[in-house]
Amino acid sequence: MNPPSIGLLVEITARTLAVCLPALAISLAIGLPIGIAIGGRRFAGRVPLVSLINTGMGAPPVVVGLVVFFALERNGPFGSWSLLYSPVAMVLAQVVIALPLVVGITLAAVGSLDEDWELQVRTLGVPKRWRLWLLVREIRLGLLAAVITALGGILSEVGAVMAVGGNLEGETRVLTTAILMYTQMGELEIALGLAVILVGLMLVLAGLLTAVQQSGRA
Amino acid sequence: MTHLRIFCSLVAASAVFACSDRVAEEEDLLLVTTTSVRDSGLLAELLPIFQERTGVRAQVVAVGSGAALRMGRDGNADVLLTHAPEGEKALVASGAAVSRVPFMENHFVIAGPPEDPAGVREASSPADAMRRIADSSARFVSRGDDSGTHRREVALLKEADLDPSGGWPGFLSSGAGMGQSLxxxxxxxxxxxxxxxxxxxxxxxxxxxxxxQPAPSLRNVYSVIRIDPAKLEPVRAERAEQFQAFLLDPEIQRQIAEFGRERFGRPLFRPLHLESRPQS
Structure with missing residues (x-):
């Protein structure tokens, strides 16, 4: 067993980002509007819907992986797309994991607004198209919390991406699955090196987002 | 109030559970095994009998043979079950293990899609099969995890004068266990x-x-290896010896010979100590 070269570490790190960042972008693109829509409205069936979302926030990733596995396997409903053990399958599983986190935290942020915030805005005669912008500005701290939580959730996740990605070298091997593999192989030094990269990555990304969050506060 | 009471009793119950586990640990034997022996269900059948006979409960850690041998070398195991003969002999030669006894065997197979695009069925030997797969750039999933099976892949690739790390376009390294790789x-x-x-x-x-086709280069021998007693507590070294003797016991060897017949219609392993047959 040859120790992995620096090039390989860079490659695994790059692939990790290439999977996680699109998954994050998709989760935000879908989740933020849904969260704002549900958060700002009262309608029949809202309570069961919100509790469903809250359940999703705690969904065990390994179960998500299993469900996506069954959907994508050759004899499954979407088997003809041949997506299992590909990066696309990993993105899909991560979106399923991150989406409830984004929706849940967003709607909590909207819900935490002052009861008559909307009334105030309306009284001030703000046009409807600007109201959404004002709302987003108002809850931006909560939205950044949603981004950080979702990113942390998918970057550190291993069960689901192992199940649907398969840890294929050069195709679906990301930091978490590589750490698991080297640990099981007894190559603990390499596993530790990759772990340092993973934690460092999270530190940098969370640091950047927090800087944005805190600068918005001033 | 009721909720609080339920919560408290749950906490208490789990604490008791955790403690009872700790007490049992002193009676244990740390068995580090290759995944195939566990995944086949053989250990689940044999270990209760071992516990019944000796009172010793074996804790099973299933890893690839490469990792198992490393754990043995570092003293993180009492007894090993592996299928990587070269590595096992090296471990005994280094003094880290004292006794390596082959106790059962089966064989490796090269499997693939029934259409067989590379013509493996017509291959004259396993090495020739690997050459055909490489020559037609057919896809091949390698374990890539330094397990006993991966070491055999490497041996076959070398025999075929191919790059042991693959190197042809269809070569995929899974770095995963046998089940997931399949x-x-x-x-x-x-x-x-x-x-x-x-x-x-x-x-x-x-x-x-x-x-x-069956071939000598696909023979798969499993051995039970005892770690150097100097590295273990005396009581654990004794249990390791008991476990080795247990696997060679005629009754257990017969049980190994029968294992798998019910579920697969054929036995999965051939015991090596039931009748006189050549040992590696």
Whole structure:
């Protein structure tokens, strides 16, 4: 067993980002509007819907992986797309994991607004198209919390991406699955090196987002 | 109030559970095994008998043979079950292990899609089969995890004068256990080297077929290895000796000979100490 070269570490790190960042972008693109829509409205069936979302926030990733596995396997409903053990399958599983986190935290942020915030805005005669912008500005701290939580959730996740990605070298091997593999192989030094990269990555990304969050506060 | 009471009793129950586990630990034997022996279900059948006879409960850690041998070398195991003869002999030669006894065998198979695009069925030997797969740039899932099966892949590739780390376009390294690697091979319709036991367990699900003929280079021998007693507490060294003797016991050897017949219609392993037969 040859120790992995620096090039390989860079490659695994790059692939990790290439999977996680699109998954994050998709989760935000879908989740933020849904969260704002549900958060700002009262309608029949809202309570069961919100509790469903809250359940999703705690969904065990390994179960998500299993469900996506069954959907994508050759004899499954979407088997003809041949997506299992590909990066696309990993993105899909991560979106399923991150989406409830984004929706849940967003709607909590909207819900935490002052009861008559909307009334105030309306009284001030703000046009409807600007109201959404004002709302987003108002809850931006909560939205950044949603981004950080979702990113942390998918970057550190291993069960689901192992199940649907398969840890294929050069195709679906990301930091978490590589750490698991080297640990099981007894190559603990390499596993530790990759772990340092993973934690460092999270530190940098969370640091950047927090800087944005805190600068918005001033 | 009721909720609080339920919560408290749950906490208390789990504390008791955790403690009872700790007490039992002193009676244990740390058995580090290759995954195929666990995944086939053989250990689940044999270990209760061992516990009944000796009162010793074996804790099973299933890893690839490479990792198992490393754990043995570092003193993180009492007894090993592995199928990597060269590495095992080296461990004994280094003094880290004192006794290596082959106790059962089966064989590896080269499996693949029934259409067999690379013509593995017509291959004259396992090495020739690997050459055909490489020459036609057919897809092949490698374990890539330094397990006993991976070491055999490497040996076959070397015998065929091929790059031991693959190198042809269809070569995929899964870095995963035998079961998951077989799933990947089934999904992607590739060739794969597998032990026969795990292959039979997955065959229905993955729809691949055995394409290779039995050959000496596909022989798969499992050994039980005792770690140097100087590295262990005396009581654990004694249990390791008991476990080794247990696996060679005629009754247990007969049980190994029968194992798998019910589920797969054929035995998964051949015991090596039932009748006189050559040992490696």
């Amino acid at each position: 799933q990947i091979a089934g999904e992607k319709r590739t060739y794969i080297l597998s032990d026969i036991g795990t292959f039979l367990a997955f065959q229905k699900r993955i729809e691949l077929e055995v394409l290779s």
